[in-house]
Amino acid sequence: MLVGLLLCASVALAQGDAKRGEYLAKAGGCVGCHTEARDGATRYAGGRALKTPFGTFFGPNITPHPQAGIGRWTEADFIRAMRSGVRPDGAHYYPAFPYPSFTRIVDQDLRDLWAYLRSLPPSARASRPHELRFPFGWRSLVWGWKLLFFKPGSFAPDPGRGARLNRGAYLVNALGHCGECHTPRNFLGGPKKGREFAGASLAGGGGSPNLTPTRLKKKDDGEVKDFLLTGITPDGDVAAESMAEVVRNTTSQLTPQDLDALIAYLRSLPPLPDEPK
Amino acid sequence: MKKSFFAVGLAMTLATGAAMAQVKPEILVKQRQAVMTLQGKYFGPLGAMAQGKAPYNAQIVQRNAGFLDNLSRMPWDGFDPSTKGEKSHALPAVFNDDAKFKEAASRLQNETAKLYQVSRGGDEAAVKAQIGAVGKACGGYHENFRQKQ
Numbered sequence: 484m485l486v487g488l489l490l491c492a493s494v495a496l497a498q499g500d501a502k503r504g505e506y507l508a509k510a511g512g513c514v515g516c517h518t519e520a521r522d523g524a525t526r527y528a529g530g531r532a533l534k535t536p537f538g539t540f541f542g543p544n545i546t547p548h549p550q551a552g553i554g555r556w557t558e559a560d561f562i563r564a565m566r567s568g569v570r571p572d573g574a575h576y577y578p579a580f581p582y583p584s585f586t587r588i589v590d591q592d593l594r595d596l597w598a599y600l601r602s603l604p605p606s607a608r609a610s611r612p613h614e615l616r617f618p619f620g621w622r623s624l625v626w627g628w629k630l631l632f633f634k635p636g637s638f639a640p641d642p643g644r645g646a647r648l649n650r651g652a653y654l655v656n657a658l659g660h661c662g663e664c665h666t667p668r669n670f671l672g673g674p675k676k677g678r679e680f681a682g683a684s685l686a687g688g689g690g691s692p693n694l695t696p697t698r699l700k701k702k703d704d705g706e707v708k709d710f711l712l713t714g715i716t717p718d719g720d721v722a723a724e725s726m727a728e729v730v731r732n733t734t735s736q737l738t739p740q741d742l743d744a745l746i747a748y749l750r751s752l753p754p755l756p757d758e759p760k
Numbered sequence: 761m762k763k764s765f766f767a768v769g770l771a772m773t774l775a776t777g778a779a780m781a782q783v784k785p786e787i788l789v790k791q792r793q794a795v796m797t798l799q800g801k802y803f804g805p806l807g808a809m810a811q812g813k814a815p816y817n818a819q820i821v822q823r824n825a826g827f828l829d830n831l832s833r834m835p836w837d838g839f840d841p842s843t844k845g846e847k848s849h850a851l852p853a854v855f856n857d858d859a860k861f862k863e864a865a866s867r868l869q870n871e872t873a874k875l876y877q878v879s880r881g882g883d884e885a886a887v888k889a890q891i892g893a894v895g896k897a898c899g900g901y902h903e904n905f906r907q908k909q
Contacts, residue, residue, distance in 0.1 A: 689906070709813075713807055714895070718800045719801055723903040724902070724903040727895070
């Protein structure tokens, strides 16, 4: 009997915990890019347009539908996609799929995420092909990009930082992939070294603000927390929709401890001057 | 007959009057910034109520919704082409993408008008949902037309 229980427990661990995975999916904000931007859209059935200087990417269907989604994938396929940015057929993903951040997600969390994705209702909605500018339609170019800018490997806690800062670093750098928008990029679309979280110009003329203490020191923890819970500043200013969505899907859904850890980590960053707009 | 001539004459005088009185670009920028400040002032508490961060108060909602309904019509003529060179957070898309800008403006006006309507009924859940819709209209507009700060 005891052996049976132990076996069950180890199977459950090996298979991943869908409930835990659901929380991790919120912390990763997966639903944003993998759901169409209209009311009543099927969650995780794909369709969101992501405009970049290289063209427009469309988040694919990641429900377990065998043809339209990823129903035929194995857990190993999923882990390889997240860790290495490689499709089951061996082709490279464009880094619009933020695997440069997701590669840092630890094994158990990946298994839990996979268990959650398997539990979603399958949707037959067909994924839309990306619309990229010449010559970025050539996927083989991504190989070179990865060589230059992609460092695979899961997050290793820094023993000198304490549990809270390590948790914050993990939420911000691995799951939350905050740097994908808040770290400026060079002309090849790679993150600029030494400019992490300094804010960036985004396609369409807008920009993302500086998350380092240079700007954050002007706001106390209560203000930052309120903003991340509601998307509204104390003056009643409403965040732009791309961040408002992150607030709805991710930051407002975090446990109070995780939100505290996230803010503490941002406060521990080296202060950097704003990126020239 | 005479009366209507007079009316036409008066209308024409008023029209030329309006054309002649060129408001300075920096005042137009101030106008729209003032409107946005007030929108924030009266929207902030509603957002907090919709998310359960502040106790729901139907009277405040109704009053603020009325203010916001009027405010939602006020910023737009401040985005005059003469203000292009002024220092502000407005993105070039404000002046380059007229159709999209007008669409965003009318979306805010429609959602705010709807909020005013539902705020006069007693359906708290509907009011909260509509506060969310107004927030999305604000954020959708900021997304494309305001420098993120």
